Amino acid sequence: MYDLVIHNAKVVTEKGIVEANLAILDGKIANILPVMAECEEPSQLPESKEVIDAKGCYLLPGGVDAHTHLDMPLSNGLKSADDFVSGTIAAAVGGTTTVIDYACQDANGTLMEALTEWKKKAKGACVDYGMHMSIVRADDQTLSEMADMVSQGVTSFKTYLVYDMRLSDEELYRVLERSANLGTIVTVHCENYGVLQYRTKKLLAEGKCEPKYHAVSRPDRCEGEAVNRVLQISAMADMAPVYIVHNTCRESIKCIEESRSMGHPVFAETCPQYLLLDDSKYELEPEECVKYVMSPPLRSKADQHYLWEALKNGTVKVVATDHCPFSLAEKKRGLHNFTEIPNGGTGVEERIPLMYSEGRKHGLSYVEIAKLTATNPAKLFGMYPRKGTIRIGSDADLVLYDPDKTVTITHDILHENVDYTCYEGMTVEGYPVMTLLRGQILAKDGSFTGKMGQGQYVRRDLP
Numbered sequence: 001m002y003d004l005v006i007h008n009a010k011v012v013t014e015k016g017i018v019e020a021n022l023a024i025l026d027g028k029i030a031n032i033l034p035v036m037a038e039c040e041e042p043s044q045l046p047e048s049k050e051v052i053d054a055k056g057c058y059l060l061p062g063g064v065d066a067h068t069h070l071d072m073p074l075s076n077g078l079k080s081a082d083d084f085v086s087g088t089i090a091a092a093v094g095g096t097t098t099v100i101d102y103a104c105q106d107a108n109g110t111l112m113e114a115l116t117e118w119k120k121k122a123k124g125a126c127v128d129y130g131m132h133m134s135i136v137r138a139d140d141q142t143l144s145e146m147a148d149m150v151s152q153g154v155t156s157f158k159t160y161l162v163y164d165m166r167l168s169d170e171e172l173y174r175v176l177e178r179s180a181n182l183g184t185i186v187t188v189h190c191e192n193y194g195v196l197q198y199r200t201k202k203l204l205a206e207g208k209c210e211p212k213y214h215a216v217s218r219p220d221r222c223e224g225e226a227v228n229r230v231l232q233i234s235a236m237a238d239m240a241p242v243y244i245v246h247n248t249c250r251e252s253i254k255c256i257e258e259s260r261s262m263g264h265p266v267f268a269e270t271c272p273q274y275l276l277l278d279d280s281k282y283e284l285e286p287e288e289c290v291k292y293v294m295s296p297p298l299r300s301k302a303d304q305h306y307l308w309e310a311l312k313n314g315t316v317k318v319v320a321t322d323h324c325p326f327s328l329a330e331k332k333r334g335l336h337n338f339t340e341i342p343n344g345g346t347g348v349e350e351r352i353p354l355m356y357s358e359g360r361k362h363g364l365s366y367v368e369i370a371k372l373t374a375t376n377p378a379k380l381f382g383m384y385p386r387k388g389t390i391r392i393g394s395d396a397d398l399v400l401y402d403p404d405k406t407v408t409i410t411h412d413i414l415h416e417n418v419d420y421t422c423y424e425g426m427t428v429e430g431y432p433v434m435t436l437l438r439g440q441i442l443a444k445d446g447s448f449t450g451k452m453g454q455g456q457y458v459r460r461d462l463p
């Protein structure tokens with residue numbers, strides 16, 4: 001006797017799409033029974049306490065968003081607008097059942113203190129969650145503590161080459177070397193700090209202070225240079241596995257392609273904003289333009305094209321969101337000085353609908369999109385096969401996706417705690433109509449129906 005059978009679904013597995021009855025027991029996928037007959041009557045279904053008729057919709061693996069910033073404090077006193085409750089409710093409704101957020105070491109604090117604090121913040125989470133650990137100083141104590149993180153189920157670290165928490169090249173080298181030794185992976189935000197600081201000062205001195213100049217301060221080569229540097233340093237540091245977050249442009253991707261072709265363990269992520277929005281947003285009025293101030297900034301249409309190709313040829317393995325919203329009023333603080341605009345955009349709820357709709361238009365299959373949005377991040381970050389896939393024994397984290405449901409995205413239909421969406425007015429073909437976490441229904445028809453605190457911390461294993 002199963003707890004639940006989902007009947008009449010097109011099940012998106014890693015090997016292909018099968019018409020099957022999917023049986024769930026104790027929160028796990030217990031069986032995937034391909035449908036033989038043309039039309040199976042409910043009486044022929046395996047015995048189960050509950051049956052859901054998928055009505056021919058696709059059953060996708062619950063999304064794994066490997067890049068969110070929930071409840072993230074900035075040095076100017078602001079905090080990202082979504083905390084672990086609102087952000088994970090939004091995630092659930094949008095078809096994401098696991099997020100991997102960034103616990104951030106305090107300037108004078110330990111990694112363990114940061115992990116404890118972030119787990120406390122995450123208590124109300126409504127989807128499952130893991131943590132990357134952001135390292136802001138590579139002193140002996142921190143390097144030693146990296147091993148303690150592994151025993152806490154944290155198998156990935158985050159480093160920044162910009163912002164207050166940036167590391168020097170020496171520090172980055174030490175973190176990479178230690179990580180290679182531990183078998184973990186280091187994720188890196190790549191931009192050249194010196195160049196963007198100099199360009200910023202120059203722009204401000206010339207009176208070029210409007211939001212659009214944020215993008216001018218940090219061009220594509222600023223990113224490409226930093227990606228190249230990180231790849232060279234990681235190769236020197238015992239060929240440490242490295243994951244470059246939020247790639248936006250050809251300058252980055254071509255370095256990654258080259259390193260990968262030489263067998264370096266280099267992995268790349270991009271985000272829906274870089275695939276679907278472009279730098280023409282910076283021609284909008286300043287009040288609109290502030291919404292798109294993020295780092296790295298939006299790039300050209302040619303870069304977008306390059307990113308789509310990189311998804312198709314396997315150079316980019318993951319599409320995550322970098323969800324880091326601030327209210328419009330907070331963004332507008334920098335209307336007259338772009339350096340005062342809190343960086344970041346929306347996406348935790350929009351990612352799955354956008355990627356299945358736009359990805360298919362760009363020639364990606366359901367199976368390929370499922371890999372980019374769920375399977376690959378789960379594999380890279382030690383959650384697979386528990387998460388990110390539909391197979392027997394995996395958590396029953398599932399999304400029923402109606403390919404015929406057309407939705408125009410507007411901020412008022414979303415659950416993100418912010419008064420705009422970067423994707424306002426975009427129409428998607430297909431939408432999640434039900435999300436299940438470990439066999440429990442979390443969201444239905446655009447509404448959250450789950451419970452606060454239903455999410456669990458996912459201890460991760462070394463890949």
Ligand code: URP
Binds near residue numbers: 069295296344345
């Ligand atoms: O602008 C962005 N991306 N803000 C969030 C923090 C980061 O750099 O990922």
Ligand code: ZN
Binds near residue numbers: 189245295
């Ligand atoms: Zn970043």
Ligand code: ZN
Binds near residue numbers: 322324
């Ligand atoms: Zn980020």
